[in-house]
Amino acid sequence: MQFWKKSQNIGYVLALLGCAVVLVLPQIVLGSLVISSDSLFHFNRFYDTAMQIKEGNMQYFVSFYGFQQSGRIVNALYGPIIAYLHGGLVVLSPNWFFYQVSANFLLYVLAGYSMYGLLCACRIRPATSCLFSVVYLTTYAIQYWMMRQGFSSWGAAILPLCLIPYMQWMQTKKFDPFKVGISVALAVQVHLMTALFVGLIYAFGLIGILWQKKRVDWSLCWKIVQSIVVFLFLTANIWLTMLLIYQGNTLLPPFINRNMYRSTITYNSTYWIMTPTILIAGVFFMIGEGVLSFRRLSFDRRMLFLPFSFFVLLSTNIVPWRFLVENHFFLAELIQFPFRFFIPATTLMMVYLAKRWQEKVTHRYWHLLVIVCAVGQCLLMNTEANLRWHQSEAPFQTRKHTTHFSEDIQRTKEAFHSTDKQAALLLLQKGTPDYVPIYREDDANKYEAYTEQMILPNADFDKVVQGNQLILRWQGQEGRQRQLPLIIYDRTIVHLNGAPLEGESLQLTTIGAPIVIENAGMNQMTIAYPTPRGFLAVLCVVLFLWLLVIGKYGKRLVIRQRCFKKS
Structure with missing residues (x-):
């Protein structure tokens, strides 16, 4: 019995x-996907933790791989442990x-x-x-x-x-x-x-x-x-x-x-x-x-x-x-x-x-x-x-504030089946500004501000992750003012062409994008967000x-x- x-x-x-x-x-x-209102937001979250796992470069607080490699904070405030579990699934x-x-x-x-x-x-x-x-x-x-x-x-x-x-x-x-x-x-x-x-x-x-x-x-x-x-x-x-x-x-x-x-x-x-x-x-x-x-x-x-x-x-x-x-x-x-x-x-x-x-x-x-x-x-x-996915002229139900970087819908759909997972996230991007810092109050739509400051200009810059730093490079003209597609928080450490930027020398937009005076030729900005002292010990105990x-x-x-x- x-x-x-x-x-x-x-x-x-x-x-x-x-x-x-x-x-x-x-x-x-x-063989289809359902790409809806929150898909790109979560895909970026999990792609970021997946790349951290894959490269052995754990950045608990900031996003150096997802979200336009902007250095913004998302996962740390939105289910970090389960984000890493999903990231592991993305790696596999x-x-x-x-x-x-x-x-x-x-x-x-x-x-x-x-x-x-x-x-x-x-x-x-x-x-x-x-x-x-x-x-x-x-x-x-x-x-x-x-x-x-x-x-x-x-x-x-x-x-x-x-x-x-x-x-x-x-x-x-x-x-x-x-x-x-x-x-x-x-x-x-x-x-x-x-x-x-x-x-x-x-x-x-x-x-x-x-x-x-x-x-x-x-x-x-x-x-x-x-x-x-x-x-x-x-x-x-x-x-x-x-x-x-x-x-x-x-x-x-x-x-x-x-x-x-x-x-x-x-x-x-x-x-x-x-x-x-x-x-x-x-x-x-x-x-x-x-x-x-x-x-x-x-x-x-x-x-x-x-x-x-x-x-x-x-x-x-x-x-x-x-x-x-x-x-x-x-x-x-x-x-x-x-x-x-x-x-x-x-x-x-x-x-x-x-x-x-x-x-x-x-x-x-x-x-x-x-x-x-x-x-x-x-x-x-x-x-x-x-x-x-197969029959609709608009297979991506992402609603407002979405930027398509290819008019060829078939190419974008194929990117979601590609082994290069970043390809789809570059072709289809959504301006979701949750948890960006606000330095001044204004009436500007923050979704549109994020699209204009982070998404649209991002392709003009070269971004590379090296250890605990995100490096941004671009060709500049002497004395010209340039807004960079990065997000700067209170604890973010910023260097422009090797020199530290902080305090009054660090000019920021409403949502934290730095504005700098560039040099002629190659320019470089590096940002880092060091893990606060004692935090890793607390995380390990948890x-x-x-x-x-x-x-x-x-x-x-x-x-x-x-x-x-x-x-």
């Missing part, structure tokens, strides 16, 4: 793997096509096993756990990466893992400070917005526990302090990086979406609740049952329903997003797209519906019907997106602690082989 149960679990795990293969088949068969991939297929497959596997582990931890039968794990793969929370390269999907992939301690806490009333601290730290290392979701869900749990006990539990407070300490140790590289960079710089934050009221599940983004179409039935069922039968729900189900309802509410136009952003509410400006709140709602809904399914559905053909509907719709959607975490909890967090049958 034990062997049979173990074989069943292995079968379900293999089924998830097979589902991941099926979902990437349209792209493999068509012969071209961008192979990378995208591999990344999509790995995302499906990670999301599927993550959800399967969460459902098993909630005492859901293996068959039902597998079913809802497959459905999770077909939701837009995961498809967001496939369709638009929205990095929120990588947060959605690890979100179920982060909620395992939460569900154990709600079911047993036992708070494990180490697992909770690890879970929130994992979210921070992958995606900060996902970390906010995780923190809010745990806050709901804490309020629910205290409400039920009707008193302050000081032992719980002490455990929460312990979890915060664990969290801080495992994310020390993130907070130290922010402290070091923001200490001397005013950075441009990601753009403020003035039309964010359109990016809700009740306006232009209804596809979030219609992918797959059966999802909308689950939304209405969970809301209806939660409202009508709230008092009869068990405590753990209430603590699924309440945060679910909260996130669904935030993803709609019931919240006056237009009013908030027009009146410069900071949190509203930070959010950009309210539909992101539907990601944690989707994750919580999978757990709630899986519990109800296990209780009410006995015939296995319903499992098959749901899988066929969800996977079938997902395959059609993926096929349509990949056909655009990496070592994560290795310990993986060694101790990895097997149980990634996949629970022992799923519970309903008694």
Whole structure:
């Protein structure tokens, strides 16, 4: 009997793997890429870390290879560890096509096993756990990466893992400070917005526990302090990086979406609740049952329903997003797209519906019907997106602020299949100025400023990376003023023709591009961003602690082989 149960679990795990293969088949068969709004931004991020790995020249803070070799800071503030993991995948991939297929497959596997582990931890039968794990793969929370390269999907992939301690806490009333601290730290290392979701869900749990006990539990407070300490140790590289960079710089934050009221599940983004179409039935069922039968729900189900309802509410136009952003509410400006709140709602809904399914559905053909509907719709959607590569006159859905350096679309498409990964990034460039320094306030569009100062003039200069320095060379005329396509931060060390430039002698544009007086003939500027003292030691400690975490909890967090049958 034990062997049979173990074989069943292995079968379900293999089924998830097979589902991941099926979902990437349209792209493999068509040999296409999906180049959408965020593709070039992330390709540049990962190309930069890939070249660091390939050349053994680690530059944790600045980009010497990606982003026009401008020396700007991106990865240090945007999931640095996972950026290096993707960079490793880029190194192993012969071209961008192979990378995208591999990344999509790995995302499906990670999301599927993550959800399967969460459902098993909630005492859901293996068959039902597998079913809802497959459905999770077909939701837009995961498809967001496939369709638009929205990095929120990588947060959605690890979100179920982060909620395992939460569900154990709600079911047993036992708070494990180490697992909770690890879970929130994992979210921070992958995606900060996902970390906010995780923190809010745990806050709901804490309020629910205290409400039920009707008193302050000081032992719980002490455990929460312990979890915060664990969290801080495992994310020390993130907070130290922010402290070091923001200490001397005013950075441009990601753009403020003035039309964010359109990016809700009740306006232009209804596809979030219609992918797959059966999802909308689950939304209405969970809301209806939660409202009508709230008092009869068990405590753990209430603590699924309440945060679910909260996130669904935030993803709609019931919240006056237009009013908030027009009146410069900071949190509203930070959010950009309210539909992101539907990601944690989707994750919580999978757990709630899986519990109800296990209780009410006995015939296995319903499992098959749901899988066929969800996977079938997902395959059609993926096929349509990949056909655009071959059939559309505009196969690159990169939207505004994109510069094409070749009018031959076929040449650009071939570059994404080339072994020279930089070729595609040179032919198709997008001016995304996130995290550039702002030295003066003006009304200029920073996307256009970045395009004009970094992208358009970049081909006129020769850039070479030597050790910890980026060297820029160009032919100049005596006494002429020249603006250079580099980004200078507070800690950036600058030399022009061998002489240091600093203080008042260093003239910069609004976004940090240096303006110099050139000499006749060959000119050279070198920039370097030395790693702050003590930072590498902190980073090594953080990496070592994560290795310990993986060694101790990895097997149980990634996949629970022992799923519970309903008694």
